[in-house]
Each structure stands twice: as structure tokens, then as C-alpha cells.
Amino acid sequence: MKFRCERDVLVEALGTATRAVASRGGALPVLSGVKADLTGDRLVLTGSDLDLTIQVAITVAGQQDGVAVLPARLAADIVRALGPGAVHIDAEGDEAQISSGRSEFAVRLLPAEDFPRLPETPGDEVTLDAAAFEEALKQVVRAASHDDARPILTGVLMAAEGDGLRLVATDSYRLAVRDLPGTTVLREGQTVLVPSKALGELTRVLSGAETVRLRLAERDATFEVGETKLTTRLIEGEFPNYRQLIPNTHPNRLTVGREPLLEALRRVKLLAREATPVRISLKADGIELTAITQDVGQAHEDLDAKYEGTEMVIAFNPEYLADGVEAVKGDEVTLETVDALKPAVVKSVESQDYLYLLMPVRVS
């Protein structure tokens, strides 16, 4: 395999494919590599940890077709370090020459025949608006769990809801629900559970794109954006029944500016260390945020807001609350509560397509 390529093009493609490369080789050492497959002028780079596979195709000046598996991190580091201009790669036997200008590297290749055959997702392709999908993913992925001990909660549920698509994630402390009306991806009643890690990577790929093509099958899902293809294994298992968690009525309702609340939280949480919460005192004429850490100090901030309901103090993990407020669109957010021990709902004043449910911190 032999080709020439602009450094910047190769850096970006390697960077994207490498994001799926297993951080530790694990059972299959070859998975610490990125596969380069050249046919004519089309170079396809593939990185995979078997759960997630990212494939990027770029156009290069091909000189000799072939397949090689380069050590992923090393190759990406070398190409990034080279001077601007053309990069020559020539893989022959068990070594590849990477050169540019007067720099030349020889790196040992990984055995290409060991690279596993990766799944092709069958099924019909559905095209979605990339910007809308990216926004929805960002709103929901944040609520997914990172705890591998509870694999179900590390996924984002995709389900048909009414005439549209619904995305749901929860780590058991908070729950994010986003509806994309008019987007039909799944059959009525069909649900899939997509690893949030894969969707996090997808949001990076989506930025700036126009459309994303999506295929869903029993075991895996594929997202294609331009020449980048991301395939992920789906999580098996039953997602918790989240509907029953959302309270039907909320007697208390706070309306407050989104940006002022975020800024106040950002300041006050400096004094909310070691999992101490931020307390919010809800009163008709405004709210007060307080954070107290024993032996460190305390922070207070008053905020103008509109509050209808019973006066009360409710406490939250400031990170979790800021996550929800940040995810909401528009200038104003509402915080609806039942009491200091029941889930609270963060929503936008303008649109009803997103909901963030958050459990308080008990401070009694």
C-alpha cells in the first residue's frame, strides 16, 4: 500500500477513526491499531474496540492498493507532528514508512489478517437533519450513566413516540427525555438502546454536517455522516419504566432566567465541595442559592425569579442541576417541584419537547 495525502486531511481522518480504538489492546492486540484500506484514490481508515467502530473515507493520491494496520496512537501522533504539506505512506511487509519533507519514520505494522471482520448493519436507511439530531443527543446523553456496573443505564433509549422519535437517558439521579416530532425511525413499539459513549462520539462527527443517515438492526446501529460511518453494538436488556417517574402535577413552579441561574450556580458551586449540595430557597419574590461546606466556607446568591407555590428549601447536586438548565433552550427555564424529596422537572418556557427530571439531595 502506497499513497500521498495532505497532512491536515490525514490528521483529521486518523483522529476521528482513532477515537474508537480500544484504549488498551485487550484480548485482541490488533485492535490497538487503525486499519488503512486503499483502493484507487479512496483510503478507508477503521478503528474499533468491537463495541464501537468508526470508519472514515478520504481521497488520497493512491499509488499502490493494499491493506495495513498501523499502530493507531503512534501513527496519529507522528502525522500530527510532521510539517504541513504532503505526507507519504508506504507500507510493505511488516513495516510502514511515514515521511514528509526531510522527516522519515519507519513503524512496525500490526498483522492485518488479525483485524476482525466488523458487522454491517442491515436494514433500511433513514435520513435525519444533522443539526436537530446533534442538539437532541447533547440534551440527552448527559443524563446517561458512566457506571459500567449498570450497563442498561449507560445507554440512550430510542423509541417511537406518537409520530416521532423519543430519546431517553437516566443514571437514576436524573432523567432526560427529548422528542423529535415527525422523525420516523422505528416501527411502532420498537425500541433500541444505544451506548451513550457511541452517541457522544457521534455528536463530534455531526457538528457542521447537514444530514445523518441511520440504520437500526437487532444487534447494532449505523450512523453515516458524509464519508464517516459509525457502527455501534446495541445494549441488550429492558430499560427502566421511566414514564411512571414523571409526576403528573407539580404544585410549585419557578420561572427564572436561564443564563443568570447558570452563572449563579457556577459561582455558588465553588463552595459546594465533596458532594455537598446547593440549597435553593424558593420564595414568591425570588430565590436564594446557598452552598455550605464544613470547615471551608459558604456562598450565597439572590436571584430575581417568579415563583408560584409553597415556600420551601430544596437542595440539588449543582452539577446535575446545571446540566439540566444548560440543556434547555430559550432565555427562561421553569423548575417544577412537588416537595424537597420528590423529583423536580426542568423545562423550557418556549418549547415542550425536552424534559429534565432531577432527584433532590436530602439534607434533613
Add this chain to the structure above:
Amino acid sequence: MSSPSILHVDMDAFFVSVELLDQPELRGRPVLVGGAGARGVVAAASYEARAFGVHSAMPSTRARQMCPHAVFLAGRHWRYQEVSTAVFGIFHDVTPLVEGISLDEAFLDVSGGRRLLGDGPTIAAEIRRRILDEQGLTCSVGVAPRKLTAKLASEAAKPKASIEGPVFGPGVVVVEPAEELAFLHRHPVGALWGVGPATRARLDRLAVRTVGDLAALPEEAVVAALGNAAGRHLHALAWARDERAVVPDAKVKSIGHEETFATDHHTLETLDRELLRLGDAVATRLRKAGVTGRTVQVKIRFHDFRTITRSETVPEAIDTAHDVVRIARRLLGDVDPSPGVRLLGVSVAHLAEGAARQLTFDDAETPGWTGATRAVDEIRDRFGDAAIIPAALTGRRPKRRGDSQWGPDR
């Protein structure tokens, strides 16, 4: 120079003295507190027992050989805790600067009380009098310009064991600043903190026997023998350069229980019942202290004394037996107990006050463990700890603080 104001107060044979207080008929006899079983150790020995060479931390079987007629008591940790709290109350009447070392030992800085209460020696005598009057117990007090010498002074104030019975010490030993170095230099070098057998062997080669011998050496020679950090540190101590202040008691960093079993456990099934008992007891103490924790640690000691610990930190602060046991179980699940487990410990660290707890959706759905736990606490407060226990432990009593701490009774 002003009079010394650092006090080291050390209760005399504390556990044994408390037992004698409650069972005066045992006075004058050799009494041991500790684990009486094959694996127990001596936690405290009366002066009558010490005359036979018995000392604390000695295996109980050895103590029995040396002093077969000794009365062996299992120890009542809760009672020692109770008395200790009262004694520390007296310390706190004198100064807020109380640094507890253990239940029966503390450093006090009384430099602030001079005008109101008198100088260090006066306060030391007053503390001894109050502890004797109010608790019926004796203690020894060292008064010196710094912690290092105060500790040595309290040792010098202690009663000594002899075949004819205890020989009472002076009770209070005062080391005036002018005589501090001479006092320190008289001691064997092993009296310095941080001088263990290995260091002593190295110093032996330099013919260093006393602290004075060590002080007489140039610092470079000590550094050459012991390494840079240890050498400088010990040389400074030998010249009574010990600037450590009396630090008022640090907050508790973790709450835990551990237990040595009468016979080894070889299966996860039987070990799990012990885990449940310990976890239940730890969670109860967390709630009584009004704290929650985020890190659960499990300690396992195998039959050959090999000891491992496993810990996990979770995002939500926990204080229920359900949560403590759930995480501890996960940690224990990776351990192979088949060689035999002689000790199991469960502790919770990363403590936060105010019982702040991140609720989960499970709490919202059902009254859940939060409600059940509150009910357990109310029942235990009214009817005692044994009134309600996890179902898997039916027929056993709940773990109490200090149970089998020094080895099982049988």
C-alpha cells in the same frame, strides 16, 4: 522562661481499671482484658498481671502461660467509650486544644489557661484530682515544653509493676524548659518516635544507646546512617526540636467494624452473613453520627495473615445497611475465600456531615430503604439493637462496637 504548658495525660491500665471499678471484688488480682480465645490478644493488663511479664498486644495464649491464675475479661468497649467520653469532658473543661490519641490518652495545650486556671503543673494536678474524684480512676500526666518530652514525662510518672504489687509513681512529672535536654538525653534512643528495631540496629553500630549519644553525633553522620529525611528528623528530635502543635481532634475519617472469627470462613455464603452483620452495624453508626459516606471498604485477612482491602466510591452518599452491604458484597464477590478467612472488616469513608444524600428515582417510587431504615432506627432506639435485625441473621445478635475486637471469646 515560662513554665511548660503541654500535657500528656495517660490513664493507668485504663480498660482494667474500668473493669475493677465495676467489679471491685477483683481488686488486687491479676486481671486481663482482651480476646480470651485461641486467637485473642491482650488489650490491657492490671499491674498485678504485669508483674508476671504480661503486657498488652501479647497473644492471650502466651499470657495464660505466664499468668495462669489471671482473670480474663472479654472487654466492654461501649463502657470504655462511656468513661473515656467523661474523661475527655474534663480535658475540654480545661482547654479546647485537646488531641486525643486513643480512648485513654491525649495531648493538651494549656498555655491559654494560665491566668484563669494556673500554670501547667497546677492544671495537671487538678486534672488528676478531678478524674479520681469524678470517675474513680487514676492517670499519669507529663508536663513539658513540647509533645515529645511530655509523652516521656507521663511515662516517668506511671506506676510500676512489681511482685509485691504496684509501686505508685509520682502521678505528675514536670519537665522544666531548662532541664528538658538533660531529661531527654537520659532516655534510651528507642524512646524517640520513629525508632523501631531496624533503626535501632543501625544506631547500635554507631554506639548510640541514649538520645544523648544521638545528639552528640554530627547531623551528617546520622544522615549517612539513616538516610536524609529520617536522619535529619531524628537528629532534630534528639535536640528536642519538635514543633508539632497540639491539634484538636481531627474529624472522624471513616466508620467501620471488623471481626476476627473463632473459626475461618471458607465460603462466600457464610462470609456473606458476617458481611451483613457488619454492614448493618456500620450503617447504624453512620446514621447515629449523622453522617453519610461515599466510599465502602472491605478488609479481608486470610488464615496466613495476608490482608487485602478492596474499596469502591459511589456518587451518592449512603447511610443505609442496604447500600453499604450491596457495595461491600460487590467487593467481596471478587475474593476467593477458600484458603480460609479469619477476619472481615467493613468500613465507610469519605464522610460528609449533615446527612446530605443524593436521592435516586428508587427513593421516589417507593418509600424504599430510606423509610425502612428510619423504622429500624426508631425500633432500635426504643427496644435495643437486638430488637430488629436482617432476616438472614435470625438467631444471631447484631454486631456491636468492640465485639470480638481483640479476637473471639471462644
